[in-house]
Amino acid sequence: MAGDLEISLDKLPIKRLDAIEENGLERFPTDVGYDEKRVNLIRRIDFAWALEREDPSKKQKSEGASAKEGATSSQQQWQWQSLVENLQLAHQELSVIIDLINTVEANDAVTVAGMTRPKQLPYEHLSDLSVSTATKLQCFRNLGKYFKQSSKALEEQIAREARFYGALIRLQQNWKIKRHRLVAAASGNEGFYIDLFDNSLYDLASVFRPSSMSTIPIEHDAAGMLTVNLPRKSCQSLQFEFLGLNSAYNLRKSGETRMQEVSSDSSRVHGKENATDEERVTEIHLTLREVHRAIHDEQVFDLVNREACNPSLRVNLTGIKENYLRLSIGEGSSVSLTLASSGQDDQPIVASDRNTVETSNDTSEKSGVSRQLGFEIYLRQLFHEYVFVRAKSKAIPLLKSQIPGQPPKDKSNILGHFCMSLAHRIFSNKVLSVLENLVHRTPYVQLISHPTWHSRTSSWTLSVKIPESILHAAIQIQTPGVGNVKAIRSQFWTKVVVIDDSISVQGEGAPNVLSLFKGKSEGVSSINGYDCDLADLPIILLQQVASQIIQWLHEEALTIGIKANRDFLSLAFELEQGEIARLVAHVDPEDAQGCISWWLTIDDGLTEEHKLRSDMSYFESQSRKFLGYLPLDLLHSTLLDFLNLCSY
Amino acid sequence: MECVVQGIIETKHVEALEILLQGLCGVHRESLRVHELCLKSVPNLGLVSSEVRLLCDLEQPEPTWTVRHIGGAMRGAGAEQISVLVRTMAESKVSKNALRLFYALGYKLDHELLRVGFSFLFQRGAQITVTVSSVNKMLKLHATDEAVPVTPGIQLVEVTSPASSENYNEVVAAVSSFCEYLAPLLHLSKPGVSTGVVPTAAAAAASLMSDGGGTAL
Numbered sequence: 135m136a137g138d139l140e141i142s143l144d145k146l147p148i149k150r151l152d153a154i155e156e157n158g159l160e161r162f163p164t165d166v167g168y169d170e171k172r173v174n175l176i177r178r179i180d181f182a183w184a185l186e187r188e189d190p191s192k193k194q195k196s197e198g199a200s201a202k203e204g205a206t207s208s209q210q211q212w213q214w215q216s217l218v219e220n221l222q223l224a225h226q227e228l229s230v231i232i233d234l235i236n237t238v239e240a241n242d243a244v245t246v247a248g249m250t251r252p253k254q255l256p257y258e259h260l261s262d263l264s265v266s267t268a269t270k271l272q273c274f275r276n277l278g279k280y281f282k283q284s285s286k287a288l289e290e291q292i293a294r295e296a297r298f299y300g301a302l303i304r305l306q307q308n309w310k311i312k313r314h315r316l317v318a319a320a321s322g323n324e325g326f327y328i329d330l331f332d333n334s335l336y337d338l339a340s341v342f343r344p345s346s347m348s349t350i351p352i353e354h355d356a357a358g359m360l361t362v363n364l365p366r367k368s369c370q371s372l373q374f375e376f377l378g379l380n381s382a383y384n385l386r387k388s389g390e391t392r393m394q395e396v397s398s399d400s401s402r403v404h405g406k407e408n409a410t411d412e413e414r415v416t417e418i419h420l421t422l423r424e425v426h427r428a429i430h431d432e433q434v435f436d437l438v439n440r441e442a443c444n445p446s447l448r449v450n451l452t453g454i455k456e457n458y459l460r461l462s463i464g465e466g467s468s469v470s471l472t473l474a475s476s477g478q479d480d481q482p483i484v485a486s487d488r489n490t491v492e493t494s495n496d497t498s499e500k501s502g503v504s505r506q507l508g509f510e511i512y513l514r515q516l517f518h519e520y521v522f523v524r525a526k527s528k529a530i531p532l533l534k535s536q537i538p539g540q541p542p543k544d545k546s547n548i549l550g551h552f553c554m555s556l557a558h559r560i561f562s563n564k565v566l567s568v569l570e571n572l573v574h575r576t577p578y579v580q581l582i583s584h585p586t587w588h589s590r591t592s593s594w595t596l597s598v599k600i601p602e603s604i605l606h607a608a609i610q611i612q613t614p615g616v617g618n619v620k621a622i623r624s625q626f627w628t629k630v631v632v633i634d635d636s637i638s639v640q641g642e643g644a645p646n647v648l649s650l651f652k653g654k655s656e657g658v659s660s661i662n663g664y665d666c667d668l669a670d671l672p673i674i675l676l677q678q679v680a681s682q683i684i685q686w687l688h689e690e691a692l693t694i695g696i697k698a699n700r701d702f703l704s705l706a707f708e709l710e711q712g713e714i715a716r717l718v719a720h721v722d723p724e725d726a727q728g729c730i731s732w733w734l735t736i737d738d739g740l741t742e743e744h745k746l747r748s749d750m751s752y753f754e755s756q757s758r759k760f761l762g763y764l765p766l767d768l769l770h771s772t773l774l775d776f777l778n779l780c781s782y
Numbered sequence: 783m784e785c786v787v788q789g790i791i792e793t794k795h796v797e798a799l800e801i802l803l804q805g806l807c808g809v810h811r812e813s814l815r816v817h818e819l820c821l822k823s824v825p826n827l828g829l830v831s832s833e834v835r836l837l838c839d840l841e842q843p844e845p846t847w848t849v850r851h852i853g854g855a856m857r858g859a860g861a862e863q864i865s866v867l868v869r870t871m872a873e874s875k876v877s878k879n880a881l882r883l884f885y886a887l888g889y890k891l892d893h894e895l896l897r898v899g900f901s902f903l904f905q906r907g908a909q910i911t912v913t914v915s916s917v918n919k920m921l922k923l924h925a926t927d928e929a930v931p932v933t934p935g936i937q938l939v940e941v942t943s944p945a946s947s948e949n950y951n952e953v954v955a956a957v958s959s960f961c962e963y964l965a966p967l968l969h970l971s972k973p974g975v976s977t978g979v980v981p982t983a984a985a986a987a988a989s990l991m992s993d994g995g996g997t998a999l
């Protein structure tokens with residue numbers, strides 16, 4: 135009977151070939167799922183024969199059972215017979231089951247789902263329980279140890295994180311901190327980064343080249359503290375230099391000192407691992423500010439670049455390199471703008487060879503540095519004010535105040551304004567030195583400077599002041615009847631205004647040329663104004679001052695009763711014999727003694743052309759005498775001398 | 783009216799401040815040497831006691847005189863919130879006889895001082911005047927040549943701007959935005975509210991004296 139039983143099970147779980155094609159290509163059956171596989175496996179067991187046999191045997195059994203009830207006492211042998219049959223059947227079933235179990239054991243594709251165990255006796259149960267409890271206890275102990283360890287580690291971890299996030303929160307108060315989830319997953323970092331790009335400048339964003347520094351990744355250092363890493367070299371700063379002036383080395387020197395400062399700074403950071411969090415955060419703030427400034431500098435440089443390329447009023451681009459611009463601002467002076475990296479590679483060399491030059495004139499260098507620095511700040515400041523601040527303020531009330539097609543006027547020409555301010559400053563310094571030179575050598579002239587509130591305008595006043603002593607003396611000499619007629623002016627002024635590079639001189643006391651030709655002197659005290667250039671300035675000012683003094687002498691002469699006629703730069707007195715004595719002012723800005731000197735000429739009143747030539751002649755003759763430089767009191771006493779000579 | 787803020791700076795950082803101001807203002811600095819005489823009215827003069835200041839500008843070749851009256855500061859919740867003091871101020875040029883006039887009127891000299899320093903006058907949203915000066919006292923009456931500093935090593939920085947009741951808001955904004963630029967070097971506050979020197983001043987000054995001074999921006 136056992137021979138009839140056939141179970142065919144697929145023992146190999148490997149894939150079987152479905153077919154091999156003619157070209158040798160092997161075909162595998164499509165993958166089957168686990169459930170399907172199990173169903174397939176079960177299907178392969180052919181229970182058909184057992185079922186067929188079972189049904190009749192059941193019938194037989196039920197027949198047998200009924201028959202057994204019917205004839206238990208009468209048919210004893212049948213009873214045994216049925217037992218045998220039942221045993222055989224049982225054996226059969228058992229062998230099937232054992233076979234099945236064996237097969238299942240041999241094949242790991244099928245698992246035994248469950249098996250009921252015989253019920254244990256209480257003591258067996260207890261011993262089992264105790265064993266498992268002991269094992270469990272051991273496990274719990276291990277687990278406890280593990281938890282202790284991991285709690286310690288976690289505490290450390292939390293402390294580290296607290297440091298990190300504490301610092302992060304404090305940075306967040308001042309900086310825009312963002313997070314990249316993708317980066318976080320990839321690098322194992324949290325993926326925080328600091329965004330230094332200013333969103334409010336969005337409309338300017340197209341202008342600027344994207345800076346590599348606008349996002350700065352935040353990292354953990356070994357101690358769990360927050361660090362920002364950025365290559366030092368990428369931090370660029372704007373440097374401004376005057377070219378042509380001998381202070382070109384100044385900024386190089388300063389660049390060097392700064393760099394040293396930076397490097398010592400960084401070494402301090404690295405050396406001081408045990409610096410407090412406070413200090414570390416401050417350091418980071420500083421670094422970030424530095425970067426922020428570098429970005430701003432880059433942007434300013436870009437804007438300057440952009441503007442420099444547009445032809446503008448006063449600025450000429452004369453040189454361009456990478457991160458270097460050279461601009462000519464007129465008057466033969468030029469400036470350069472460099473976007474220099476504060477890296478350590480090339481700087482020291484430049485610095486060292488410039489160092490030798492500078493030791494010689496240390497004093498002039500100081501003012502040079504401050505001036506250049508001042509302009510450097512001014513340039514940044516201008517762009518900040520007119521581009522960045524404007525852009526920000528425009529971003530907010532955009533709705534109402536935007537008029538299409540009307541570009542902001544000053545935005546387009548900031549560089550022009552800057553260069554003109556610069557040129558003006560250079561020029562006005564020249565003018566000032568001319569003025570100071572004049573004032574230095576002409577003691578009765580005083581220089582007053584006026585605030586103009588504008589970077590491209592300068593203004594000074596030259597005032598000629600007649601000392602009180604002379605005036606008082608004059609009053610004493612005056613005869614009472616005449617003296618009250620007219621008060622004598624004691625002060626004359628000449629205003630010098632420089633706007634950009636044009637000088638205008640405005641002064642009183644100079645005679646009006648037109649009225650001089652007409653022979654009248656009424657127009658004398660009117661105010662004259664004229665433009666001039668730097669070369670003519672000393673002459674014009676001296677003429678102005680000289681004519682003011684002549685004006686004063688004239689008024690004085692009239693007051694004390696001398697008949698006098700004034701000309702442009704001379705005062706003529708009629709002497710008793712009909713001769714005419716002239717006091718002629720001679721102006722010479724180069725004269726070291728005094729810029730205004732005086733001639734005395736005497737002619738017989740017939741040769742009129744002397745009047746015109748007199749101040750051009752440099753040699754003395756019988757009729758002319760060089761008096762040299764005369765202070766005001768001497769001039770005044772000379773005038774008094776004429777009082778005796780003059781005919782009444 | 784005028785808007786005013788004050789601060790102090792150590793003398794050793796004044797040079798750096800000058801560079802910074804030069805850059806921020808774009809104008810040339812003006813030297814400053816002012817003899818200031820504070821006069822107070824005697825008790826029976828007028829309904830309330832008054833105080834005027836006579837300023838004698840010694841920087842000019844010929845000293846020029848100004849009389850200035852500083853009135854009360856603006857008060858109220860709005861004034862509390864702004865960081866700039868707004869006060870009434872009236873000033874006028876006067877002749878050199880002004881001191882005699884005020885003595886004759888019944889004013890008495892309360893104190894006098896000499897301010898020596900420099901100033902920047904520029905247009906930036908408003909007409910702003912920045913004055914950096916050391917305040918000196920005179921040991922003898924009117925002896926401006928023998929003045930000694932009141933606070934050696936410390937100078938006074940004052941930012942003022944004329945304003946009117948209509949526009950003082952804009953002026954206050956202009957002044958306070960300007961003050962922010964000076965922040966690393968000195969802190970400016972309402973007169974009477976002392977904030978002392980700024981701890982970052984030394985670093986900021988060093989960076990201004992050595993490099994491009996970008997920290998200010």
